[in-house]
Amino acid sequence: MTARPLLDSASPARAPDGLISHAVFRTMSETDAQLERFAWLGDDLAVAIWRRDTEIAETSYNKPGHHTLSYYMGGGYRTERGELPGLYGAPKRLCTLPDWHESSWMVRGPLRFMHVYFLPEHFTRRAVVELDREPRELTLADRTYFEHERIGPLCEGLAAMSWDGPDALLRANEVTHETLSHLLLSQSMPKPQQRVRGGLAPAVRRRLADFIEANLARQISLGMLAELACMSEYHLARMFRISFGMPPSAWVAQRRIEHARRLLKTTSQPLQQIADACGYADLSHFSHRFRDSVGAPPSRYRSALA
Structure with missing residues (x-):
């Protein structure tokens, strides 16, 4: 995959033009959420930090076509997914939103979180080397509010580090790739209704x-x-x-x-x-x-x- 040029962080006042096809980012941009920071990290990986402070609001995603890893950094204690009532967010909790998923979220009160946007092939191309599986067999699992001893600290480090300038973006790129490897090992699942035909033994x-x-x-x-x-x-x-x-x-x-x-x-x-x-x-x-x-x-x- 040809690397997207290493760009400086985009102004938080506007949505980066290159993310027009990222449905989750576009959905967030149409809410009351404030974009604090954004960066392309190379390899068509992107990261954003958002802040919301609303009395109550509903946000929905419908088969976004790309994967999203969400990491809660603050608040979220009264935010829940419509399909899982009674399960609330909190700092250090993670959500994985695969490209095929559908969900609705009821957001209440202050919330600060980081999104990592990546393509399905970013996730599954590791399958052969790391899991001895074919890429076409696997996808990211749809999971809401979990913690992970390796993914959580990596997300915390990614959010804390600079994204300004080529060297900083290279370091952030490496942390993101390591995060995706841990996601593959712990949050992969067989593709829904996928019948594998042909290919190599x-x-x-x-x-x-x-x-x-x-x-x-x-x-x-x-x-x-x-x-x-x-x-x-x-x-x-x-x-x-x-x-x-x-x-x-x-x-x-x-x-x-x-x-x-x-x-x-x-x-x-x-x-x-x-x-x-x-x-x-x-x-x-x-x-x-x-x-x-x-x-x-x-x-x-x-x-x-x-």
């Missing part, structure tokens, strides 16, 4: 994923993968896209970027050594691909996360 999918991870430093061809799966190149390409959610070339490119991010964060290896370990032809090619994907060159990424 689980053992073949696992074999291909492991082979790619072990050979990122090498040039990986479609023929190599087809031979490993005992399929024709044409058939493998079709089945791979179904089971991995993207073509083989895109999957390999994504895994190389993720491996590079990990090495930049956890080692002091020279950039050329990281480029070699991730299968890039030279340092210039590595820097170009990394910048296109992450939104900043490798050196800037490493210094920002130091």
Whole structure:
């Protein structure tokens, strides 16, 4: 996925133009809610902090088409979901609103909260690596008012950190990706009424994923993968896209970027050594691909996360 350019936080007085398609954000903008802060974090991830202080108001969402993670930062003691009367919010409580969900909320009194907006593929593309599942099998669960020992503190840290400037946005991007990994591990569920057809057998999918991870430093061809799966190149390409959610070339490119991010964060290896370990032809090619994907060159990424 090509990274959205790293932008400074938008003025809280107006809705950012790029969020016109984010239904939850648009719904909030049409209420009495005040937008305190907003930022694109790169990778088409967005975050916003809202404040409401109303005697009573109803807000509804109808299949927004994107996922939302909500984290209550203050108040909410008399706010409840219409489908779950008697269950009230409170600071440090979380809600997950998947792209397909429908809900109505009765808001009473002061409330301050953070929203993280992300696409379904942000959530499920981790499924192969982290859960040994196909992306098409899973979605975010619809959950109201829960606490989590890892997700809560990550949200607290994201809300407290600066979102101004490229380096701050890189750090916020990393925290958000870590949050989404914990969401996948704890809040994923089978897609409603989803019948999985076609695709690769689980053992073949696992074999291909492991082979790619072990050979990122090498040039990986479609023929190599087809031979490993005992399929024709044409058939493998079709089945791979179904089971991995993207073509083989895109999957390999994504895994190389993720491996590079990990090495930049956890080692002091020279950039050329990281480029070699991730299968890039030279340092210039590595820097170009990394910048296109992450939104900043490798050196800037490493210094920002130091």
